Amino acid sequence: MTAEPFDAIVLAGGSGSRMGGVDKPALEVHGRSMLTTALAAVAGAAATVVVGPRRPELDSTIRQVQESPRGSGPVSALAAGLREAGGSAVVAVLAADLPTLTADAVDRLRDTLRGGTDAAFAIDETGRVQFLLGVWRRDVLAARLAALDGLSNQAMKSLVPHGFATVQMSGISDCDTAEDLAAARAADDAGPASIVDARAAIRRRIETLPALELSPLAAVGGVLAQPLVSVDALPRLDTSAMDGYAVSGPGPWQLDAAVRYAGSADEVVLDPGHAVRIATGAHLPTGATAVIRDEHAGLDGQTLSRRPDAPDRDDTRRRGEDWAPGAPLAPGGTPVTAALASLARSAEVTELLVRGPVRAHVVVTGDEIRRDGPLRDGQTRDSLGPVLPHYLSWCGLRAEADTHLRDTAGGFDELLAAGTIDADVIVIVGATGGGAADHLRHALGRAGARMVVNGVRCRPGGSQVVAVLPDERVVLGLPGNPYAAVATVLLTAPSIAAALTGAPRPVPVSGAVANAAELAPAGTRAHTPRIVPVTRQPDGAWVGVSQVRTAHLGALVGADALAVIEPGTPDGGHAELLLLPR
The missing domain is CATH 3.40.980.10 (MoaB/Mog-like domain)
Known part of the structure; x- marks a missing residue:
């Protein structure tokens, strides 16, 4: 239900005055920094901006900016972030001091905004509105910022529009004091996670394997730890692309008795005005200037000429036509498939540096x-x-x-x-x-x-x-x-x-499920997706099975994928598809 694209602004000003001036977003709770937690909660954003001191460890896709003057408050920081954000009509705004924030919380706020309100904010367990955990209509936020008399040291309440909604949530309290931090660290965070958060945790907390040198075939299933670079040119020599004739100079040509076959090591020298038969893949004789394919050639006795209606073309594959020695063929991080292993062998690469299989x-x-x-x-x-x-x-x-x-x-x-x-x-x-x-x-x-x-x-x-x-x-x-x-x-x-x-994060595949409302009706175990077998129809839509017996795999027979359907998804709504092997 949260398909509308959004941008995210994470306020990470860094200074916790009530905690001795520490870099608060960098403090760790349950093995990760609070800034990392915030970024995981908005991992699905089209563009993410972090406002605060520059942090070199952040991914290059995350935009970073500092409010001016530094330390001039959250409103000033928010304005700086909005200037750097993308063009999405919806903007999520959150502080980097919410140690148990999840993507579910952001999604619930985005769902609330679908009702046409200008902004939606979370209410924590104490009943306090968290104005630094909210989702805005971009145009409303921009207008509210423009209407202020200055940005420095303004309270967030000065931005809040009249038409806003709130969502009661648990587990979203911020950390303002050392006591708050201690309580967060003592809390049990071992409960079930959302699918998005679980995948983000796996990416964040599992170390990559050490890189190994393997032959291309042994490396299939692994991932390149460094770019694949060619050792030799392809073709290594000038070769014939077609069955035909290797010729020297302008025609007509005298056909010699020799025949050049692929793989032949015999030395053949062509004088100007002479030609020899040549097979596809054979390297050109010394002195040859071109190849004429059979269908473009005419032979009168031992005299060869180009047919009058044939195009004036050369069917030679020149050395290095596909790539030169040292050419980059695939970047690091590319999965080693059968095709990549074949490519490596074509490039005379005998070992690949890979992680995995x-x-x-x-x-x-x-x-x-x-x-x-x-x-x-x-x-x-x-x-x-x-x-x-x-x-x-x-x-x-x-x-x-x-x-x-x-x-x-x-x-x-x-x-x-x-x-x-x-x-x-x-x-x-x-x-x-x-x-x-x-x-x-x-x-x-x-x-x-x-x-x-x-x-x-x-x-x-x-x-x-x-x-x-x-x-x-x-x-x-x-x-x-x-x-x-x-x-x-x-x-x-x-x-x-x-x-x-170290492969790129898997990109989810989605499709429209024709009977989604039947498969995961609204109100059933709120925010708990249901995973059901689906089959693709001739029109491209997917149809799922509502009743599944789980003690065997009979439901997968004939199915093309499993669909991850959020409760309340309407018929024809999109769901993530987990494609089944054949």
């Missing part, structure tokens, strides 16, 4: 799970483990081994211990819920893992876990039932692969 180890948990042999009472066939590598590969993870883990309290401790599993990602199926046999979260805590994602607000897949062990191996915990596990892999695994390899 990402190696995964699949662990299926549960006493009741049986892969092979007849089932006994109480057992369930492992219908997911054998096919999970197919879905992981689609998402950029190469499954190299698997394990079956029984439901014992200490089983995970041995599994997660350093040196037990040699993999970049340990993918664990089951044990992510709160049941008696669900030991994963406790085991991660005992192992000293840092939690990256502790649940996501979505259905199914809400119980998923992403954590990083002390040795930097990543753990992806999936729900136990097959449909939820596959939905989680498609939703989350591409972000893990991109974070580990």
